[in-house]
Amino acid sequence: MGQSISDLMRKILTKSTVDRDSVEALVKGLQRILLQSDVDIKLVYNLSQNIRDRSLKEKVPEGVTLREHVTKVIYDEIVKLLGEKQETLVGKKRIMLVGLFGSGKTTTTAKLAKHLQKQGLKIGMIACDYHRPAALEQLKQLGDQLKIPVYYSDTKSPYEALNSGLAKFQKMDSIIIDTAGRNALDKELADELKKMYDLAKPDEVLLVIPADIGRIAGKQAQEFHRLVNITGVIITKTDGTAKGGGALSACSETMAKVKFIGTGEKLGDLEAYDPVRFVSRLLGMGDLEGLLEKVKEAEFNEEDAEKIMSGKFSLQDFYNQISGMEKMGPLDQVLDMIPGMKHLVPENLIEVQKGKMVKYKCIIDSMTKKERGGDEEIHSSRIKRIAKGSGTNESDVRELLKQYKQSKKMIKKLGGVKGMKRGNLAKMAKKFGLKI
Ligand code: GDP
Ligand code: MG
Numbered sequence: 001m002g003q004s005i006s007d008l009m010r011k012i013l014t015k016s017t018v019d020r021d022s023v024e025a026l027v028k029g030l031q032r033i034l035l036q037s038d039v040d041i042k043l044v045y046n047l048s049q050n051i052r053d054r055s056l057k058e059k060v061p062e063g064v065t066l067r068e069h070v071t072k073v074i075y076d077e078i079v080k081l082l083g084e085k086q087e088t089l090v091g092k093k094r095i096m097l098v099g100l101f102g103s104g105k106t107t108t109t110a111k112l113a114k115h116l117q118k119q120g121l122k123i124g125m126i127a128c129d130y131h132r133p134a135a136l137e138q139l140k141q142l143g144d145q146l147k148i149p150v151y152y153s154d155t156k157s158p159y160e161a162l163n164s165g166l167a168k169f170q171k172m173d174s175i176i177i178d179t180a181g182r183n184a185l186d187k188e189l190a191d192e193l194k195k196m197y198d199l200a201k202p203d204e205v206l207l208v209i210p211a212d213i214g215r216i217a218g219k220q221a222q223e224f225h226r227l228v229n230i231t232g233v234i235i236t237k238t239d240g241t242a243k244g245g246g247a248l249s250a251c252s253e254t255m256a257k258v259k260f261i262g263t264g265e266k267l268g269d270l271e272a273y274d275p276v277r278f279v280s281r282l283l284g285m286g287d288l289e290g291l292l293e294k295v296k297e298a299e300f301n302e303e304d305a306e307k308i309m310s311g312k313f314s315l316q317d318f319y320n321q322i323s324g325m326e327k328m329g330p331l332d333q334v335l336d337m338i339p340g341m342k343h344l345v346p347e348n349l350i351e352v353q354k355g356k357m358v359k360y361k362c363i364i365d366s367m368t369k370k371e372r373g374g375d376e377e378i379h380s381s382r383i384k385r386i387a388k389g390s391g392t393n394e395s396d397v398r399e400l401l402k403q404y405k406q407s408k409k410m411i412k413k414l415g416g417v418k419g420m421k422r423g424n425l426a427k428m429a430k431k432f433g434l435k436i
Helices: 004-012 020-036 041-057 066-082 105-118 135-146 158-168 187-200 214-227 245-254 275-283 288-299 302-309 315-327 331-335 349-365 369-373 380-390 394-416 422-431
Strands: 094-098 123-128 174-179 204-210 232-236 257-262 270-272
Touching: 004 020, 004 066, 020 041, 020 066, 041 066, 041 245, 066 245, 066 275, 066 288, 094 105, 094 187, 105 123, 105 135, 105 174, 105 204, 105 232, 105 257, 105 270, 123 135, 123 158, 158 174, 158 187, 174 187, 187 214, 204 214, 204 245, 214 245, 232 245, 245 257, 275 288, 315 349, 315 369, 315 394, 349 380, 349 394, 380 394
Parallel strands: 094 174, 094 204, 123 174, 204 232, 232 257
Antiparallel strands: 257 270
């Protein structure tokens, strides 16, 4: 989509108030750009409908220009499809990759294995492509490079390879299954995939699609989704094309979100999907992060901040808090904002955040919505279930709950500190990553 969206906005949205004509002109231009970028027509229509409605209806926060507000609206609507946050595969035991011939499955299998290995996990890969003769050699070589075991079947049966491989790698943290592709999703491939899916019972099925796939992405994704339940999308070859509209269609058809993107042929060329980075690349906007930050700040609501600071603090808030700490810089700076704050912070909070973020996220992901709300006590049978579901130990779950309680107490005290300026309270809450 290149430079064009920024250009368009600059040309059209120079006024300070929303007016129907300028939004209409913007939507028209945006539609043209999206279509050029291979987004399918129905999706373009839906997207522009939402963008039009929200741009006209929503109040532009004080201190934010109309252009910034509309950019935020466009960003929101796009990440609603692609994914609003970064996802992790840690804790997923059986990961199956599917996609057509040449989409990048085998390469991505090895890239993912490397990515998880770097996080200290034990990985095994199973070669299940016996359709293309060279496929097995390719995965074996990649496995050798990474010193990650590859299981394959001498009988050249993908089902036999899968069954025995799963048994052999039972003790591994994750098993990544590379499947065969075809030029099209014909009956033969469909039958094979369905059978593989039933045998593997994967925790994660990733559809691998190249960025340059074009307008057929949606239809293809839908066909795969009907056979095997797609849980995530990996877009490969983003280094080769500026277009990326196919990803939007694939996500919209499967409701699955983008989890990783491939940026080159080497095994290190894999990035975890990052919404801001991805959308700014897609729309050709270099300053998107700063802009979103500015809009968020302007939307920041003092009363909500007070409510949260007075003790309403869920496990999800806790997660946001520890992830936010990574970005907030030296803790001392934050602590200096209020008197008496320093001794209220559990000493190890920052350290905890460093090593355990990923684990904590898996644990919180394995909780029910109610448990995440933090209002009810989580007893040992639930702890057992959560540990199992998240692939962690019970002691990890207990530790997380303890940290959460400490933080909750701290936030409560903080909210009760007298004499803090109103503005500071909101700033504090935000620094702690509380979602307001
Ligand atoms: P498969 O048939 O789906 O298993 O696809 P392969 O993994 O064999 O990949 C097909 C070709 O695409 C190979 O030449 C890969 O090196 C190349 N490839 C895969 N991912 C990327 C990527 O992100 N960027 C680039 N430039 N090439 C890629
Ligand atoms: Mg392959």
